[in-house]
Amino acid sequence: MIIEFGLYALVLSLATAIVLSVLPAVGAWRGDANLMAVAPVAALGQFVLVTISFGVLMHAHLVSDFSVANVWQNSHSLIPTLYKVSGVWGNHEGSMMLWLFILSLFSALVALFGGNLPASLKANVLAVQGWISAAFILFIVLTSNPFLRIFPPPPEGRDLNPVLQDVGLAIHPPLLYLGYVGFSVCFSFAVAALMEGRIDAAWARWVRPWALAAWTFLTAGIAMGSYWAYYELGWGGWWFWDPVENASFMPWLAGTALLHSALVMEKREALKIWTVLLAILTFSLSLLGTFLVRSGVLTSVHAFASDPSRGVFILAILVIFIGGALTLFALRAGSLTAGGLFAPVSREGALVLNNLILTVSTATVLIGTLYPMALESLTGEKISVGAPFFNLTFGLLMLPLLLAVPFGPLLAWKRADLLGAAQRLFFAVAAGFVIAIAIWYFENGGPVLAVLGIALAFYLMVGALTDLWFRGGFGKVPFSTALRRLAGLPRSAIGTAFAHFGLGVSVLGIIAVSAFQTENVVEMKPGQTVEAGGYVLKFEGMKRGQGPNFTEDRGTFSLTKAGVSVGQISSSKRVYMARQMPTTEAGIRTFGLSQFYVALGDLMPDGGIVVRVWWKPFIICIWFGALIMMAGGFISLSDRRLRVGAPARRAKKVAAPALEAAE
Amino acid sequence: MIRRLAFALFLLLSALPAHAVNPDEVLSDPKLEARAREISSHLRCLVCQNQSIDDSNAELARDLRLLVRERLKAGATDQQVYDYLVSRYGEFVLLRPRLSEHTLLLWGAPAVLAIIGVMALGFFATSRNGRRKAAVLTDEEKARLEAILKE
Numbered sequence: 135m136i137i138e139f140g141l142y143a144l145v146l147s148l149a150t151a152i153v154l155s156v157l158p159a160v161g162a163w164r165g166d167a168n169l170m171a172v173a174p175v176a177a178l179g180q181f182v183l184v185t186i187s188f189g190v191l192m193h194a195h196l197v198s199d200f201s202v203a204n205v206w207q208n209s210h211s212l213i214p215t216l217y218k219v220s221g222v223w224g225n226h227e228g229s230m231m232l233w234l235f236i237l238s239l240f241s242a243l244v245a246l247f248g249g250n251l252p253a254s255l256k257a258n259v260l261a262v263q264g265w266i267s268a269a270f271i272l273f274i275v276l277t278s279n280p281f282l283r284i285f286p287p288p289p290e291g292r293d294l295n296p297v298l299q300d301v302g303l304a305i306h307p308p309l310l311y312l313g314y315v316g317f318s319v320c321f322s323f324a325v326a327a328l329m330e331g332r333i334d335a336a337w338a339r340w341v342r343p344w345a346l347a348a349w350t351f352l353t354a355g356i357a358m359g360s361y362w363a364y365y366e367l368g369w370g371g372w373w374f375w376d377p378v379e380n381a382s383f384m385p386w387l388a389g390t391a392l393l394h395s396a397l398v399m400e401k402r403e404a405l406k407i408w409t410v411l412l413a414i415l416t417f418s419l420s421l422l423g424t425f426l427v428r429s430g431v432l433t434s435v436h437a438f439a440s441d442p443s444r445g446v447f448i449l450a451i452l453v454i455f456i457g458g459a460l461t462l463f464a465l466r467a468g469s470l471t472a473g474g475l476f477a478p479v480s481r482e483g484a485l486v487l488n489n490l491i492l493t494v495s496t497a498t499v500l501i502g503t504l505y506p507m508a509l510e511s512l513t514g515e516k517i518s519v520g521a522p523f524f525n526l527t528f529g530l531l532m533l534p535l536l537l538a539v540p541f542g543p544l545l546a547w548k549r550a551d552l553l554g555a556a557q558r559l560f561f562a563v564a565a566g567f568v569i570a571i572a573i574w575y576f577e578n579g580g581p582v583l584a585v586l587g588i589a590l591a592f593y594l595m596v597g598a599l600t601d602l603w604f605r606g607g608f609g610k611v612p613f614s615t616a617l618r619r620l621a622g623l624p625r626s627a628i629g630t631a632f633a634h635f636g637l638g639v640s641v642l643g644i645i646a647v648s649a650f651q652t653e654n655v656v657e658m659k660p661g662q663t664v665e666a667g668g669y670v671l672k673f674e675g676m677k678r679g680q681g682p683n684f685t686e687d688r689g690t691f692s693l694t695k696a697g698v699s700v701g702q703i704s705s706s707k708r709v710y711m712a713r714q715m716p717t718t719e720a721g722i723r724t725f726g727l728s729q730f731y732v733a734l735g736d737l738m739p740d741g742g743i744v745v746r747v748w749w750k751p752f753i754i755c756i757w758f759g760a761l762i763m764m765a766g767g768f769i770s771l772s773d774r775r776l777r778v779g780a781p782a783r784r785a786k787k788v789a790a791p792a793l794e795a796a797e
Numbered sequence: 798m799i800r801r802l803a804f805a806l807f808l809l810l811s812a813l814p815a816h817a818v819n820p821d822e823v824l825s826d827p828k829l830e831a832r833a834r835e836i837s838s839h840l841r842c843l844v845c846q847n848q849s850i851d852d853s854n855a856e857l858a859r860d861l862r863l864l865v866r867e868r869l870k871a872g873a874t875d876q877q878v879y880d881y882l883v884s885r886y887g888e889f890v891l892l893r894p895r896l897s898e899h900t901l902l903l904w905g906a907p908a909v910l911a912i913i914g915v916m917a918l919g920f921f922a923t924s925r926n927g928r929r930k931a932a933v934l935t936d937e938e939k940a941r942l943e944a945i946l947k948e
Contacts, residue, residue: 369852374847374848375847376847478922490911490915490918491911494911497906498910501902501903502903505900509899509900515888515899516888517888517889517894517899517900518847518888518890518891518892518894519892519894520841520847520893521892522838522893523892523894526893531911655820655823657821735819736854
């Protein structure tokens with residue numbers, strides 16, 4: 135009964151979403167305040183209904199109600215509770231429900247915190263959110279109903295895909311979707327602004343917190359997914375340029391561009407048309423990603439989601455929303471007036487460069503991802519576009535961007551002094567090279583390119599701090615005064631420094647691990663040892679074990695460095711009972727920022743086992759950098775000027791930006 | 798240096814070659830083996846989902862790895878190995894597609910887009926500046942503007 139209640143709530147939410155999509159828009163068009171006032175009520179109502187529906191599905195998974203096909207296919211009575219919960223979105227129907235839940239959540243947040251928006255803008259934004267919601271609820275109800283019953287109910291479930299039985303599944307999809315779907319708000323703001331034909335700096339101020347929040351969550355989601363793949367898939371890689379990874383990476387790149395262009399628009403009223411276009415494109419890429427993953431046109435580790443029959447429906451959603459928004463853009467963009475002027479060398483100019491490179495990079499990833507498919511359907515010729523292509527093209531594109539990043543915050547708005555900025559960055563460049571050469575020496579040499587790469591990473595980090603250094607006036611005024619100035623800086627400036635610093639940390643991890651990682655693959659018998667990165671791994675033996683829903687062969691190893699024991703590692707091969715599916719569980723030990731990674735291979739006829747070991751220097755930096763970027767996002771989000779609902783007049787009182795305009 | 802020696806000693810004692818995907822596949826010449834690894838990372842495991850043969854533990858990937866090593870031992874250059882694999886499995890096997898009339902768009906896109914982007918920027922900048930100049934400013938306004946810009 136409760137299951138039917140869930141479906142009923144879902145269908146009701148569709149009705150609510152349709153009301154939300156029509157009445158407020160009509161109200162905004164006619165200037166009818168009563169109709170516009172429907173928007174927040176409908177948005178909140180829709181959120182409540184979707185929450186009930188999602189809660190019912192989660193309840194079914196928690197109590198292992200196998201009369202529900204979705205639970206039967208993706209759960210098992212014996213799996214730990216955490217996986218029963220995360221199993222809700224570890225399948226197509228459930229993940230669409232999560233998508234919808236988060237979309238409704240964002241609509242509700244706009245309804246709750248959008249108090250300072252002009253009434254018609256708020257009504258239109260919520261109406262556009264309503265269109266998206268209605269389309270996706272329709273998609274779920276018609277093609278992906280998670281509440282389908284089976285009779286008679288099977289006694290036991292078919293288990294969650296073993297690869298997904300990990301805490302990663304509990305965290306990665308919700309974070310990713312908070313990012314993906316969060317950009318829907320930016321999209322809705324863009325479409326609403328185009329409908330009204332009016333857009334100004336205030337618009338950018340309203341959009342920026344949403345873009346910032348979505349970007350922060352997407353950063354977290356991608357980093358989490360990368361770390362999950364790294365320890366779960368067991369071959370030590372952390373980014374594969376898998377089409378599905380690309381699908382989440384493209385909105386991130388475009389979203390990063392959007393954050394930066396919205397900054398220009400907010401401060402200087404320039405780049406308005408471009409920012410609106412980016413807001414549309416970013417969410418379009420989210421939709422495209424959803425299409426690519428859900429339709430089954432791509433196969434990858436996320437293949438649980440594949441079902442070609444649903445593809446057409448999502449493709450239709452894709453065409454209607456992206457096509458519709460771009461058409462509207464083409465019709466209305468001309469009526470938006472251009473804003474402030476600026477010299478090529480200026481903060482704006484730097485941000486334009488950022489946007490240029492990020493957009494071209496996004497397009498490169500997009501083309502690389504879709505090219506094989508397009509070529510095959512046009513000519514029948516099959517080609518692959520894999521990691522080596524992306525590493526080369528994307529890497530080349532990133533290089534000038536990374537070089538330019540520390541300059542950005544040091545340049546003044548409108549017209550800036552490039553030479554002055556370069557002089558200020560001299561220390562960052564020098565520090566980068568000194569540290570890089572030191573690391574290179576301690577790693578016993580390596581490719582010369584690695585030195586340049588690591589110098590780049592430290593240049594980024596020190597460069598990010600350089601901005602804070604000069605803004606605080608360290609070295610010019612007494613230390614305590616400088617600290618006080620630092621504390622008084624707008625949070626967004628500190629957030630920027632964090633994000634740019636984090637980028638440097640990630641770059642360091644990426645370069646160091648590709649240049650200095652050592653790998654050994656050997657066949658081992660108990661008592662034998664293998665070396666990597668100065669550590670000696672000794673194989674102690676294999677033991678058979680039993681988990682709640684799997685059996686495993688667990689290899690135990692002891693690790694020593696220079697004869698001193700530094701701990702134990704175990705790595706196992708599991709077979710999950712319900713699906714008879716083998717997985718490997720890598721053994722990882724962290725030493726500072728580096729990791730020792732052990733994965734088991736095949737058992738040999740003579741009783742030995744293939745063991746793969748890696749020493750991965752600085753690899754933690756890759757994800758640690760992402761964490762710092764996230765922290766930057768949250769700090770920036772806490773800036774009072776961006777706080778949703780904060781009155782705009784407060785903006786004038788923040789004195790700190792005046793410091794940089796001194797030149 | 799001691800580390801290197803210890804490592805060499807370890808290699809001798811264990812009689813197991815290092816740096817390979819499976820110990821029994823490894824070539825005795827480390828230089829050749831390094832080339833084999835590099836080539837392997839550029840070849841697609843045809844039955845896998847977007848994995849290189851270097852990463853995959855599928856049976857076919859193993860066969861391809863052995864094939865690559867066989868060709869290298871026979872004295873083939875990297876290019877000859879790639880050519881050989883393409884002749885057997887088609888362009889699909891290459892994770893980094895070769896430049897051809899069909900992949901021109903793929904390889905050219907980043908550069909072309911960057912150029913278009915720069916040109917568009919230049920176009921907008923000049924056309925906007927032109928428009929601004931057309932807008933009539935009185936001498937007094939110009940002087941004030943100058944003063945503001947100089948600040």
